[in-house]
Amino acid sequence: MALEIRHLRAICAIAEAGSLSQAAAALGMSQPSLTSLLQRLERQIGTPLFVRSHTGVTPTPVGEQTLRRALVLLLEFDRFEADVLGTAGDGxxxxxxxxxxxxxxxxxxxxxxxxxxxxxxxxxxxxxxxxxxxxxxxxxxxxxxxxxxxxxxxxxxxxxxxxxxxIPVFIGLPARHRLAGETEVDLADLADDAWIGPPGPEDGSLTSLRAATHRAGFTPKIRFECPNGGGRQLIAAGQAVQLVEPTAPELPGMVVKPLKGDPMxxxxxxxxxxxxxxxxxxxxxxxxxxxxxxxxxxxxxxxxxxxxxxxxxxxxxxxxxxxxxxxx
Incomplete structure (x- = not known):
């Protein structure tokens, strides 16, 4: 099997994601297909490129060397491809x-x-x-x-x-919340709070919240839906808590805290x-x-x-x- 650009992209995607499933998603292919491709590459090279574990995958010394060279080649190829294609369309x-x-x-x-x-x-x-x-x-x-x-x-x-x-996901709390003075907040301690649901359709954020709270032993009580984001006035008023980006500002009446153990x-x-x-x-x-x-x-x-x-x-x-x- 001759090496192709897609093989180099696969190696880089796996190293970036640290996970075969996430790398497969980024590449637009199934995990079994990516696993099979990696196994064929490793058989051809004659040594493993990644060490598999229950927490993900990490490059072997040979994998690190291969990755460095692949990144250089892909950088040049992408630059070449962009220059050849140029820009298309007006506006x-x-x-x-x-x-x-x-x-x-x-x-x-x-x-x-x-x-x-x-x-x-x-x-x-x-x-x-x-x-x-x-x-x-x-x-x-x-x-x-x-x-x-x-x-x-x-x-x-x-x-x-x-x-x-x-990057971590933090929690926005009312300033008068019982946990507002903590350095970090244990997700399990928010089991009785009313929540503002993550914005957007249920294509990941809400699923991730439910998975994290399930691991913490509860189902979130989602009382408010803010489809276009926002909801910080509800937090400041003491009516709900909400997942926030870690760079979110602490507005009057609201504090932002890390979640213990970075569960999300x-x-x-x-x-x-x-x-x-x-x-x-x-x-x-x-x-x-x-x-x-x-x-x-x-x-x-x-x-x-x-x-x-x-x-x-x-x-x-x-x-x-x-x-x-x-x-x-």
């Missing part, structure tokens, strides 16, 4: 984004980096809707937040890069239509998203405190490389 570039508190800064940085491009922005809480919009060319590029245990397949013709392999996590992915943006344009979007999110995270007292407690432990899973520079 503004249509950016989609999950709801992020750093969005105003992100857009400001994009306007500065790409002054010749007219940009329109669509905010969408559903990761599946964003992925489908890219696949059907109603969006050109998107920042997608995916629950860590959620499989959102991206169409094969799309380019994608992982912005952050994982998400990853941020940049995906785009290769025929619509050049490699250099995509790189500007990538850097603007990374810089905006990182600086907002480090300016957030709840996130910064969480980071300071975990940055020297294995629980950080290598994210120090993403946030360490921002605080050095």
């Amino acid at each position: 503004p570039v249509r950016l989609g984004s999950s709801q992020m508190d750093c969005l105003p800064t992100f857009i400001e940085r994009l306007d500065e980096a790409l002054p010749s491009i007219e940009l329109t922005v669509h905010i969408e809480p559903s990761s599946s809707v964003l992925a489908q919009a890219l696949a059907h060319a109603t969006l050109d590029i998107a920042v997608i937040a995916m629950s860590d245990d959620q499989e959102v397949p991206l169409a094969k013709h799309l380019g994608h890069r992982v912005l952050f392999p994982w 996590r998400m990853r941020l992915v940049l995906a785009w239509r290769k025929e619509r943006l050049t490699w250099d344009q995509t790189e500007h979007v990538y850097r603007a998203a990374m810089t905006s999110y990182t600086r907002h995270a480090m300016a957030s007292t709840p996130f910064r405190s969480w980071w300071d407690r975990r940055r020297t432990t294995q629980a950080w899973d290598g994210l120090v490389g993403f946030f360490g520079e921002a605080v050095s």
